[in-house]
Amino acid sequence: MFVGLGLPVVTAYPPxxxxxxxxxxxxxLATVARAAxxxxxxxxxxxxxxxxxVDVAAVRGGVYWDPLATFGYLAAVTRQIRFATSVLVLGYHHPLEVAKRYGTLDQVSxxxxxxxxxxxxxxEEFDLLDAPFDxxxxxxxxxxxxxxxxxxxGTPTHHGPFYSYDGLMVEPHAVQDRVPVWVGGRTRRALRRAVALGDGFSPFALSDDEIRAMLATVDLPDGFDVVLTSGLLDPLGDPDGTRRRLDGLREAGATVTTASLTASSVxxxxxxxxxxxxxxATVGAHFTPAPKDLP
Structure with a gap:
């Protein structure tokens, strides 16, 4: 199991x-990213x-830093950590807009x-952006x-029921041969979408038991990631509880976890x-510390 980090500051989620x-x-934010x-x-x-x-923000939060701008900055002050949108809402963007902007991020990072x-x-957000909700x-x-x-x-071609294009140049494009795609959701349909079109599934608002039961309904491809969130952890104040939570995530099927930490200051x-x-590391999680001689 690999361990990532849900960045603080960038999202003001009330709980x-x-x-x-x-x-x-x-x-x-840069201090945290460099340390990670x-x-x-x-x-x-x-x-x-x-x-x-505003009324929704009281529940979901109202502060959301733009991931493209945030990651573009953090790419310049880090060396190997990955940048995961969690999540980019597909309906808000034309596919080529995503390919160009995030392909450029893949280049600069x-x-x-x-x-x-x-x-x-x-x-309400779909309506504001004039994006179809149904x-x-x-x-x-x-x-x-x-x-x-x-x-x-740089010369993509696609013909589908909603988007169709060819004869175009879209440069720069991503440098990875296959950009990992994690599909978020909390339904079996989302899991099926992830298996069919993605490289991982990132469920939310589900218990460990619900996740295990859902994963048991499909055959996961080799190399497929299950990305689970930890909830707030307090490693210094509650090391035993932290270990138990990490063990529970792995037992629930996590190959990657996104951790959140309680703290009183940066x-x-x-x-x-x-x-x-x-x-x-004591429960088998994988880390790859950045070499000190990298620029």
Whole structure:
């Protein structure tokens, strides 16, 4: 199991956001990303919302840093950690827009993009962006197939029920031969989408038992990732509870986990990162510390 990090600061989700994050900005975010990179964490995440109604923000949060801008900056101050959108809402974008923008991110980061995608559920935001809400699942399937066809070439071709194009140049394109795609969701349809069109499944708002039961309904391809979130961990304050949670995630089927940490300051957060790495290594998690001689 690899361990990544749900970045603090970039999302103000009421149940998990902590007081120190309110006054934090790009300097603190870079400090966290550099520390995670040096310790060998697998990835960091950033979510996407364009505009959230005020009443909805009280539940979902209203602060969402743009993942493309955020990752573009962090790519310049890190060396090997991956950048995972969690998630990019497919219905908000034309597939070639995603291929161009995130293909460019893959270029500038040296092939460190993981594209996490989802169908989306906030109808008010779809309406604001003049994006169709009804039928968004089928449209997302076609969009994902179209994006995959465009990532690996500067002259993509795709003919599907919603998107069709050829005879175009889209440069730069991704440098990875196959950009990993993690499909988010909490239904069996989302899992089927992930198996058919993606490289991993990233469920949310499900218990470990529900995840195990869902995974038992399909044959997962070789190399397919199951990406599970940890909830808030306190490695320094509750090492035994942290180990139990990591063991539970692995038993639920996780090949990758995205960790969240409780902290009182950015310095405390960085200390928690180091302690989590030590604890996770004792239960078989994988880390690849960045070589000190990299630029």
């Amino acid at each position: 998990t956001t902590q007081a120190w994050e309110a006054d934090a900005g790009i300097a603190e 990179d040096e310790l060998g964490y697998h990835h960091v995440t950033c979510s996407e919302h364009v505009a959230v109604p 040296g092939g460190r993009l993981v594209l996490g995608v989802g169908v989306g559920s906030l109808q 039928g968004r699942g089928a449209r997302a399937d076609d969009a994902l197939a179209a994006i995959r066809s465009a990532f690996g070439t 310095a405390h957060y960085v200390d928690q990162l180091a302690e989590l790495q030590s604890l996770a």
